[in-house]
Amino acid sequence: xxxxxxxxxxxxxxxxxxxxxxxxxxxxxxxxxxxxxxxxxxxxxxxxxxxxxxxxxxxxxxxxxxxxxxxxxxxxxxxxxxxxxxxxxxxxxxxxxxxxxxxxxxxxxxxxxxxxxxxxxxxxxxxxxxxxxxxxxxxxxxxxxxxxxxxxxxxx
Amino acid sequence: xxxxxxxxxxxxxxxxxxxxxxxxxxxxxxxxxxxxxxxxxxxxxxxxxxxxxxxxxxxxxxxxxxxxxxxxxxxxxxxxxxxxxxxxxxxxxxxxxxxxxxxxxxxxxxxxxxxxxxxxxxxxxxxxxxxxxxxxxxxxxxxxxxxxxxxxxxxxxxxxxxxxxxxxxxxxxxxxxxxxxxxxxxxxxxxxxxxxxxxxxxxxxxxxxxxxxxxxxxxxxxxxxxxxxxxxxxxxxxxxxxxxxxxxxxxxxxxxxxxxxxxxxxxxxxxxxxxxxxxxxxxxxxxxxxxxxxxxxxxxxxxxxxxxxxxxxxxxxxxxxxxxxxxxxxxxxxxxxxxxxxxxxxxxxxxxxxxxxxxxxxxxxxxxxxxxxxxxxxxxxxxxxxxxxxxxxxxxxxxxxxxxxxxxxxxxxxxxxxxxxxxxxxxxxxxxxxxxxxxxxxxxxxxxxxxxxxxxxxxxxxxxxxxxxxxxxxxxxxxxxxxxxxxxxxxxxxxxxxxxxxxxxxxxxxxxxxxxxxxxxxxxxxxxxxxxxxxxxxxxxxxxxxxxxxxxxxxxxxxxxxxxxxxxxxxxxxxxxxxxxxxxxxxxxxxxxxxxxxxxxxxxxxxxxxxxxxxxxxxxxxxxxxxxxxxxxxxxxxxxxxxxxxxxxxxxxxxxxxxxxxxxxxxxxxxxxxxxxxxxxxxxxxxxxxxxxxxxxxxxxxxxxxxxxxxxxxxxxxxxxxxxxxxxxxxxxxxxxxxxxxxxxxxxxxxxxxxxxxxxxxxxxxxxxxxxxxxxxxx
Numbered sequence: 010x011x012x013x014x015x016x017x018x019x020x021x022x023x024x025x026x027x028x029x030x031x032x033x034x035x036x037x038x039x040x041x042x043x044x045x046x047x048x049x050x051x052x053x054x055x056x057x058x059x060x061x062x063x064x065x066x067x068x069x070x071x072x073x074x075x076x077x078x079x080x081x082x083x084x085x086x087x088x089x090x091x092x093x094x095x096x097x098x099x100x101x102x103x104x105x106x107x108x109x110x111x112x113x114x115x116x117x118x119x120x121x122x123x124x125x126x127x128x129x130x131x132x133x134x135x136x137x138x139x140x141x142x143x144x145x146x147x148x149x150x151x152x153x154x155x156x157x158x159x160x161x162x163x164x165x
Numbered sequence: 166x167x168x169x170x171x172x173x174x175x176x177x178x179x180x181x182x183x184x185x186x187x188x189x190x191x192x193x194x195x196x197x198x199x200x201x202x203x204x205x206x207x208x209x210x211x212x213x214x215x216x217x218x219x220x221x222x223x224x225x226x227x228x229x230x231x232x233x234x235x236x237x238x239x240x241x242x243x244x245x246x247x248x249x250x251x252x253x254x255x256x257x258x259x260x261x262x263x264x265x266x267x268x269x270x271x272x273x274x275x276x277x278x279x280x281x282x283x284x285x286x287x288x289x290x291x292x293x294x295x296x297x298x299x300x301x302x303x304x305x306x307x308x309x310x311x312x313x314x315x316x317x318x319x320x321x322x323x324x325x326x327x328x329x330x331x332x333x334x335x336x337x338x339x340x341x342x343x344x345x346x347x348x349x350x351x352x353x354x355x356x357x358x359x360x361x362x363x364x365x366x367x368x369x370x371x372x373x374x375x376x377x378x379x380x381x382x383x384x385x386x387x388x389x390x391x392x393x394x395x396x397x398x399x400x401x402x403x404x405x406x407x408x409x410x411x412x413x414x415x416x417x418x419x420x421x422x423x424x425x426x427x428x429x430x431x432x433x434x435x436x437x438x439x440x441x442x443x444x445x446x447x448x449x450x451x452x453x454x455x456x457x458x459x460x461x462x463x464x465x466x467x468x469x470x471x472x473x474x475x476x477x478x479x480x481x482x483x484x485x486x487x488x489x490x491x492x493x494x495x496x497x498x499x500x501x502x503x504x505x506x507x508x509x510x511x512x513x514x515x516x517x518x519x520x521x522x523x524x525x526x527x528x529x530x531x532x533x534x535x536x537x538x539x540x541x542x543x544x545x546x547x548x549x550x551x552x553x554x555x556x557x558x559x560x561x562x563x564x565x566x567x568x569x570x571x572x573x574x575x576x577x578x579x580x581x582x583x584x585x586x587x588x589x590x591x592x593x594x595x596x597x598x599x600x601x602x603x604x605x606x607x608x609x610x611x612x613x614x615x616x617x618x619x620x621x622x623x624x625x626x627x628x629x630x631x632x633x634x635x636x637x638x639x640x641x642x643x644x645x646x647x648x649x650x651x652x653x654x655x656x657x658x659x660x661x662x663x664x665x666x667x668x669x670x671x672x673x674x675x676x677x678x679x680x681x682x683x684x685x686x687x688x689x690x691x692x693x694x695x696x697x698x699x700x701x702x703x704x705x706x707x708x709x710x711x712x713x714x715x716x717x718x719x720x721x722x723x724x725x726x727x728x729x730x731x732x733x734x735x736x737x738x739x740x741x742x743x744x745x746x747x748x749x750x751x752x753x754x755x756x757x758x759x760x761x762x763x764x765x766x767x768x769x770x771x772x773x774x775x776x777x778x779x780x781x782x783x784x785x786x787x788x789x790x791x792x793x794x795x796x797x798x799x800x801x802x803x804x805x806x807x808x809x810x811x812x813x814x815x816x817x818x819x820x821x822x823x824x825x826x827x828x829x830x831x832x833x834x835x836x837x838x839x840x841x842x843x844x845x846x847x848x849x850x851x852x853x854x855x856x857x858x859x860x861x862x863x864x865x866x867x868x869x870x871x872x873x874x875x876x877x878x879x880x881x882x883x884x885x886x887x888x889x890x891x892x893x894x895x896x897x898x899x900x901x902x903x904x905x906x907x908x909x910x911x912x913x914x915x916x917x918x919x920x921x922x923x924x925x926x927x928x929x930x931x932x933x934x935x936x937x938x939x940x941x942x943x944x
Contacts, residue, residue: 043190106184113190142866
């Protein structure tokens, strides 16, 4: 077992894990942050996406030990205390999701993307989210929500 | 009117009450359950499609630190009740049923068949334990195709059946089949295939089973479409009285028909928890999900069509074979619905139908969004192929054959009346929206430049719930139940057996009840997912819009009467003069008199009004579907096929849908778009592929391809004004239609794009390689 210390959602968290333990499992099992979902464990579906040092990563493909010393943001830490970010509000307003399982991954992927590309158009957003799979919605409502968030961000 | 004004919610795209939790990581899915002392399960699975199990050695696994228990198939049999599949029993399956065990004992029947259950302190340790289990197999000839399964010499997958026939649907004739074919101008013959594909919810199957030895109660935290059906299945197999099993469910990450009842793995985990007296969690990984959770479709149809030279489809004669895979599922049960629905909204005067369900060494057949959908695929494909033969436009042949709305309504030759069906209107509306003549001009111009555009359309109806038949006393879909109460905190509580897994019931049912009872939307609490408190019910078959929407409406009305009866004593006014608006009871015309409904409930509970007065502000409501009605619509796709690469791009997709009155348009449109996306995926990408020996080829998301945000176009939706049939409840189901009609729509468009090559399409799965083959074969 190895000692793991990292920053998660702005707070220093410590734990210990086997070297083979994925970041996704560490977040969910050791830190009780179950908002990060595990959908395929082979890096295709994107449900487990979290932000590590500013970049969206698949926490099923990253080991917990690789995140030592990093700053990790999960779905639980995206909005202001107890609330929703502009992106989350826009997704709510757009009826973006249905079952909610893919949701945290999409939200984190979109958050990281909009941060870097605030003026993205629809096609760029579709491409940026094409590594995340949603089985419920046909994607249009998600794309509309991200476009709405981008517009609101630009206005504020 | 002096007043208290209420907002009206039904019919508006009210923001979902589910979203604040799912958007912030607050959803509670089965894998999020963590109980004290909880253990983790993993399964050793068969690498072979069909083999005898010669020996199983679990000693090394048992010795591994962290491993707590190992169960072989025979050990599990000793602690469970043998018997047929619970779901099949519930659905009234008859005839000889395959004898099987929860874990394989003497033989394995598919790649992924569970053989040994390892339980450990962590999932990692459980999987380590699986690696140490040594199973010796003797390979048998596998039954990897329906054609081989039909061969009497194929080795029986279930020895007690003696062959690989799961069920026969005897030939049935409606109308004068012989006469119709004899008198027809033409008889066309086709063989149409629908390929195997599958649900793939983003959350796979899973459960946490927790047995409490002191109370003797087994609690199962499930991901299921019905907590009560899961409870029945668990109690039967684990051998407990029904009242000793409690099933709970929280958020569920999709299902699309997969999560009904309890799978063999879930039953094994439940039995293990009981044996160990400890909580055990099993959550399948994606490989297990793709390999062993279940698959759908894989049907072939030998079709003869009697047709006039003018394009009247007069009669059909259809022989279906369905490959139901290995262990019993729902495969034997779809043929009846396919037969009943084959005529669709058309004037078909004669139908002959027969079907054989076969057993193969593949994953079991499970329900997948519109399990009977192939009736629509086959019928719409036939119409397109006939249109080509006769030189008719696809729209023209459909308009020619669609049954006109009449009084009394026309009926399908198989029996059900086509009351309130708006197929003609949806066909005409879609044609208008896409402007077919303008498209044809553009198509001709682009073809001249070497670009191949195509347009396709298809239409469907869905019995969601279906019309009330004159002789159907229990309504089109049986009964729906709901318990409703006014709680002392002023909340109107709805207890429903619906088990939402994306359908937004907590929003839509609250909209209906809020309007009918007279409280703000957020003053309704929809309670689901606990067999101890919710009535029997099931989410599936597109039933909830009508059935649960209806019982919510009528139940809220009944509850209101009860509350006003009590309030009339409290307020010393006649109940007839009282109204409930915006969460307050008031004497009509006197806003000063208003009392909050919560206060009324608290007064009722206080008992201050004496024992003879009603104090229990609760009702149990039922609904039989009322007059029911059909859902339906027409979809149209415009595609471009790159004839060099075989890639298909969907340029435009338009749907004109009629699902009656809309409860929440955004929710309805989400259901339609999601279904269409699955249908587009089924045609362009998805296939549950086996090699010729029955080895599964699609066990990862690199092999089983799902559509992404770049594959699915904007889907334009227009809602048609429906024909109201019922005095109160005209919401109709919309869950399955998109998945039912998108595949024939897409295939129709692709065939149209390839018309210059003379391509005719008799199948549903058209990935680039197959499109190139079709072009090459036709040229």
